[in-house]
Amino acid sequence: MTHMHVAGSIHADVTAPAPVWLTRPEDVNALTPKLWSRTVHRDEDGVIQVGGVRLTDLAEQVGTPAYILDEDDFRARAQDWRSAFAGWTVYYAGKSFLCGALARWVDEEGLNLDVCSLGELTVALRAGFAPSRIGMHGNNKSETELRLALQQGVGRIIVDSSDEITRLEALCDELATTANVMIRVTTGVEAHTHEYIATAHEDQKFGFSINGGQALVGMFRCHHSPRLNLLGVHSHIGSQIFDTNGFEVAARRTLKLFSQFREATGIELAELDLGGGFGIAYTKEDDPASADELARGLRDIVEHECRAFGLAVPAVSIEPGRAIVGPAGLALYRVGTVKPVDVGGGVTRRYLSVDGGMSDNIRPALYAAEYSAALASRTSTAEAVVSRVVGVHCEGGDILVRDEFLPADVRIGDLLAVPASGAYSRSMASNYNHTPRPPVVSVRDGKVRTMLRRETLDDLLSLDAGLAENEE
Numbered sequence: 100m101t102h103m104h105v106a107g108s109i110h111a112d113v114t115a116p117a118p119v120w121l122t123r124p125e126d127v128n129a130l131t132p133k134l135w136s137r138t139v140h141r142d143e144d145g146v147i148q149v150g151g152v153r154l155t156d157l158a159e160q161v162g163t164p165a166y167i168l169d170e171d172d173f174r175a176r177a178q179d180w181r182s183a184f185a186g187w188t189v190y191y192a193g194k195s196f197l198c199g200a201l202a203r204w205v206d207e208e209g210l211n212l213d214v215c216s217l218g219e220l221t222v223a224l225r226a227g228f229a230p231s232r233i234g235m236h237g238n239n240k241s242e243t244e245l246r247l248a249l250q251q252g253v254g255r256i257i258v259d260s261s262d263e264i265t266r267l268e269a270l271c272d273e274l275a276t277t278a279n280v281m282i283r284v285t286t287g288v289e290a291h292t293h294e295y296i297a298t299a300h301e302d303q304k305f306g307f308s309i310n311g312g313q314a315l316v317g318m319f320r321c322h323h324s325p326r327l328n329l330l331g332v333h334s335h336i337g338s339q340i341f342d343t344n345g346f347e348v349a350a351r352r353t354l355k356l357f358s359q360f361r362e363a364t365g366i367e368l369a370e371l372d373l374g375g376g377f378g379i380a381y382t383k384e385d386d387p388a389s390a391d392e393l394a395r396g397l398r399d400i401v402e403h404e405c406r407a408f409g410l411a412v413p414a415v416s417i418e419p420g421r422a423i424v425g426p427a428g429l430a431l432y433r434v435g436t437v438k439p440v441d442v443g444g445g446v447t448r449r450y451l452s453v454d455g456g457m458s459d460n461i462r463p464a465l466y467a468a469e470y471s472a473a474l475a476s477r478t479s480t481a482e483a484v485v486s487r488v489v490g491v492h493c494e495g496g497d498i499l500v501r502d503e504f505l506p507a508d509v510r511i512g513d514l515l516a517v518p519a520s521g522a523y524s525r526s527m528a529s530n531y532n533h534t535p536r537p538p539v540v541s542v543r544d545g546k547v548r549t550m551l552r553r554e555t556l557d558d559l560l561s562l563d564a565g566l567a568e569n570e571e
């Protein structure tokens with residue numbers, strides 16, 4: 100979420116003022132429960148523990164930076180969503196974070212799985228995930244992707260364009276098979292979130308627009324195709340959404356399509372997917388609804404709109420990613436440099452440079468996303484001062500946490516933990532500045548397991564044909 104920054108009154112100690120939304124904590128050592136995974140707490144000596152493992156021990160064992168996933172928390176959240184939406188189908192959105200072990204957790208917790216690339220589909224299949232419980236997304240799926248999905252019997256393909264319908268029909272002919280499809284539509288809903296993650300307003304690349312009439316045309320094409328089995332309609336309105344207003348409009352507009360389709364064909368479609376995008380708390384100010392509250396709201400909305408159109412309630416599915424894996428993860432960094440920077444007017448901002456940065460979390464740079472941080476290796480009795488946590492990369496915008504109250508005595512060697520880092524951190528990580536990507540480890544009952552090992556410099560250099568060791 101983007102917050103306004105104002106000059107505010109300048110504190111007597113001339114450290115930079117907090118933005119208006121950030122309140123001074125009563126106790127800078129306290130951990131706000133909604134930001135952290137369920138097993139997180141401080142040991143008696145002040146070290147943060149997760150899954151029964153002390154973060155100081157973890158840093159020794161796996162190094163920093165590292166992503167840590169709380170397995171119990173992930174499984175509990177998956178269960179929460181599954182039971183809150185009982186009767187509906189929950190697809191975990193693999194793009195938020197996916198690897199072999201995590202695909203197995205999703206499977207064991209009884210959720211279905213969404214993928215949107217050849218890589219994600221391959222991970223899911225190699226992890227043994229049942230193809231029939233996989234949904235395949237993408238606005239420009241290649242022949243290779245579609246062929247693999249068809250050969251493996253992926254449960255549903257969410258069709259995004261008329262070119263894709265053509266491509267899919269040709270492949271079905273070639274493979275002498277049929278495909279279960281949903282039509283992705285853009286409902287014109289603009290989710291109240293950052294512009295680049297609002298995907299249902301009209302001027303963007305995804306789906307068939309309802310306004311222009313393309314949605315119905317696409318539905319008829321699929322319906323009349325001997326190779327395609329049209330299951331229903333899919334809508335995804337954005338990400339990091341906190342209320343159900345946008346879903347209400349999306350449900351009304353998609354179910355109106357159901358009604359129009361019935362008028363033309365006499366057939367009521369069987370399935371509606373309302374997408375994902377359910378928000379989580381990145382800062383104390385974020386107040387996301389629980390899975391139960393959302394389920395109640397969404398069920399009411401769907402039932403109400405179906406009644407209005409005289410439709411039977413279809414089979415409904417949703418696709419949360421962030422809401423399940425986001426809060427389960429934290430990122431762990433070590434402080435390497437502490438720099439008070441004179442920002443003018445006698446005001447100083449504390450810059451804490453850590454050993455990661457925009458290569459392991461691009462969201463602050465990409466979406467102006469706000470995060471929180473806590474001193475993880477100890478507690479402190481020092482005053483809480485507004486600090487900025489930055490990375491090692493050659494960009495001024497290489498910021499991990501723009502504003503956070505941290506103890507004034509944070510020093511070289513301290514560990515900082517950034518909560519709510521399970522989604523879209525490792526999955527969006529890059530090798531900018533030839534930086535190897537950090538590992539993902541899971542913790543549970545005092546045990547640490549590698550989910551994705553740390554990339555090494557040799558991993559990266561092995562791609563470089565111009566280096567002597569790689570010359571043919």
Ligand SMILES: *Cc1c(COP(=O)(O)O)cnc(C)c1O
Nearest residue numbers: 192335338375376418419420421
């Ligand atoms: C990104 C995406 C999701 C998941 O979004 P979250 O914000 O992680 O819940 C679900 N469905 C589709 C189609 C998406 O593109």
